[in-house]
Amino acid sequence: MDTLKGITTMHTPNPTSQNGAALITGLIFLVVLTLISLSAIKSTSLEERMAGNARDQDVAFQAAEAGIREGVKYISNNIASFQATGFSGFTAGCTAGLCLNNPVTPVWTTITTNNDWETTKTKAYSGLTQVSAQPRYIIELIPYSLPPPGSPLTIGKGNTGAQLTPFRITARGWGVTKQAQTTVQAAINY
Secondary structure, three states: OEEEOOEEEOOOOOHHHOOOHHHHHHHHHHHHHHHHHHHHHHHHHHHHHHHHHHHHHHHHHHHHHHHHHHHHHHHHHHHHHHHHOOOOOOEOOOEOOEEEOOOOOOHHHHHHHOOOOOOOOOEEOOOOOOOOOOOEEEEEEOOOOEOOOOOOOOOOOOOOOOOEOEEEEEEEEEOOOOOOEEEEEEEEEO
C-alpha cells in the first residue's frame, strides 16, 4: 500500500502478469459439461427409440393374436360345412387362407419364404387401428383325425364317437410400422 497525500491505494497486479489460468480452467470445465450433456442426450434418444421399437413389436404381436382368434372363430363357424364337403376347400397351394398341410415343408414357411402374407393365399382380419397392415392368417388342415383328449389312441373316437380334426392356425401381424412383424401359431383340435 502506498500513501499519496493521505490517500491509501492498493497495488493491482499488472494485467500482463496474468497467464490466463482462469480462462483455460473455465473452458475445460465448459467442454467437460458439454460432453456430459451430449452423452445424456444421446442416451435419452437411444432409450426413446428402444421404447418405440418395443411398443411397435407389442402392437405386431397383439395384431397376430387377433388373427389367431379370428382363425379359431372362422373354424368354429364353418366346421359343419367343412365336414359336410369333406374339407374340399382346403388346397395344397392355399386358397383364401385354407391350406392342406404339407408334411415335409409346413405351408406357413413357404408363405413366409415367398413373402405371400399379403396375397389371396391368406385371410385378412380387419378392424384394427394403428397398424400398418391388417393381420392375416392361414388355417392348415392336418390330414388325419385325432381321438378326443383322454381317450385311448387305438379307439380313435371319444365317448361321443366324434373324431377331432386338427388344425394349425398361423397368423402374421404388423405393428405401427411395416418393420415390426410377428408370426404366431396355434394348434387346435375341433
